[in-house]
Amino acid sequence: MLGLQDLRNLPKDFERKVRELLNQDLEETVRERLDSRVRTITAGLDLEELRAIFRGDAPTEKPNPRWKVHTTSFLFHIRPRYYQRASTWFTHTFRLGWLSTYLFFIELITGIILMVYYAPTPDTAYRDMLNILSNVRFGLLMRDLHRLGAELMVIAVFLHMVRVYFTGSYKKPREFTWLTGVVLLGITLFLSFSGYLLPWDQLAYWAVTIGTSMADKTPLIGREVNLLLRGAPDIGAGGLLRFYLLHVLFLPLLAILFISVHYYKVSREHGISLPAVVEEGEMDEDRRRWAKERIDFIPDLLTHELFLSVLVLVAMVIAVTVWFDAPLESQANPQVTPLDTKAPWYFLWLQGMLKLGDPTLMGVVLPGIIVLFLAAIPYIDNNPSRLAKNRPVALSLGVLGVIVLIILSYMGTPQWGIETPPAVRIVQDLVPQEGVGPFRKLGYEKIKLGTFETDSFTLPDNPDEFDILFAEFQDRVRNAPLASPQGVWEIDMLQPTLKRVKMRITWTKLDENGNILLDEQGQPVRDQYEKVFFVHESSGYEYE
């Protein structure tokens, strides 16, 4: 208890304290205090040392206090104290492994933020997406970053594997690292794919329906695998929940586990490989010694990684504000199969393979063999040398593999090998079922009212965008492989803010032999395709 006496003593105590302080060297005290704070925060570096780091000077004490950080700090103990200079050359790793890890963390953070606004049920999922776009500050930014990050991560991981292959870094003693890498490639692909379903739009729904139907083709247990994934014969509430749990819980945990193992192997056991020239090539001995010198993680590599981190993040933020938009189509509808369904681009190669033959063989057996082969590469390739000139077969096979992948992916796009009836194609290209397309892109104001016919339309002297678009339509209709085709646009107003557009293409029906079919009156029978759609004043298509 503070007694009355204490209160009386207060001014005196205070005076004494001040006198004590004044007697000390003020600067000294402040510096000491600051120093100890700084040491706590930096896990052992004092102010002097920090300054030295920023100035690029040598360590101020011995033993090197910068190494101490690696034992005192949890985060730094994960990283090695030093690397051999040549293994950090940019052209050796292109920082692709680092980039994969970094993107994974970006995904974790943006993903957790998105989770706050998302509930995985068919009724709420899509509504929540719209809400994120129109009602959550920075919601669009988070979603776009998350989507872009996911796609970049697939690219980064794939390129990382390609670089490891071409530098021969999977060879002894790093076979196991490669193996965990193959698992990580799989995890990355499935992380992306499981996230694909969550917006619950048409794009997601049908891509995943097609994807999981491949599981159906697994010999013997196909039905069970499919049921396990979808939770029911068709994707519905159960399937959405399962994909959600895979995406936010199971696969991320698995990824963290495997990234840890992978990274442990790289950083603790073998170190990053040296470029083959340095390890076994012909090189001036002095230069080789220099190349193998150790460089400390702190500060050289740390600054480099921090620099790359802001560079990548800011580039991504700029990319999503300037051009990258995560797609969102209309709400998933099991009753409406979209005209152009396609797998996410990183699975197009699989869709391409499926067009080539039996689904069980092409969709399950062959991909399985490819994965096994990938995993077994370090064991199959027993050529001990990593130098490019000693690996002609391995390198040409690698190049061939990449080319085949690109061709298969091209074959997987809907443009290849799938025929849409010409009239449907023309209208679909103008006003796609999903997305904007050139017609809506004109915008509400520029869409003219009236009836426009390909038979009578002539381009006016100073045509506007609408006229030009109709002229293109006219051209395509006239050149369509149909018998005397005619096209009409009928545009009127249904509501003061809503324009109604009817697009119709008619043509004469032919029988199998190409003869004109006639009705009872002897008139040629006309076939038609019509699409009716609407454009609202504030749909904002012109800004997309």
Next chain:
Amino acid sequence: MVRLQIALGVIITVVGLIVVAWIALNEDANLARRDEEILARRIERGAVLFEQNCYTCHGFSAQGVPGLGPPLNDREMLEQRVKEVGWPGSLYSYLVRTIAGGRIVSTRPEYLGGKASDPNAMAMPPWWEEYGGPLRKADVEDIALFLQNFEEFPPELLAEMATPTPEAGEQQPEEGGVDAVAVDLFTQLGCLGCHSLATVPGAVGTVGPPLDGLGERAASVIADPAYTGNATTPEEYIRESIVDPSAFVVAGYPDVMPKGFGDQLSEEQLNALVQFLLKQ
């Protein structure tokens, strides 16, 4: 290298912060804009769903089909309805509820003809899948948003809608003045709700016969022995059809065209309308 990267890193960070600040400054406006866009696109979807599912009874333009379903193309009328039936909620909730659940017993038999008194006939079937209909919740909501978007056409817009398009212009020579009056009348009197006519935007009704090519058809109608009216020229025939629709009922159509147009229209207006239709 270390110092260069620190310097560059700081610059990039500043650039990044500026970009984020710029996003933050525009965020509220952007959210509002996207909100509006999402609503607009839902209305478009609702319109498509309406045309696909409801046209049989309510007409392509929601103008109603005599004997099958009431008009829905008037928000004020619908708001009136909501008050009449004593619905406590908003028009939107009334629409969602009505569309989702359909209507077991007719409340507006005047629109239903004989069907209203048939105890076994449902006035309107339910549309939401939970109640056995074909549509999902979001579909029903989109249609309700669409119906709520109906409002009076402002006069400027009507005038604009009536301006002939390039093609239409070729078919309609100089007499634009009289034609414009006729087109206005055709729109305002609701003829376009029941009749389709290529030269009048929005005239897509299917209750009555299409009026394209009426001038030529009229001649053959009066020549037909089945004709029951008194007209002797196409012009008279059209006048009669408007003033006294029951004088002759076109085969295949119900006798539902309103009878009062003769009293509503001045002689000049009637002439304009007849002359205009004669040219079609």
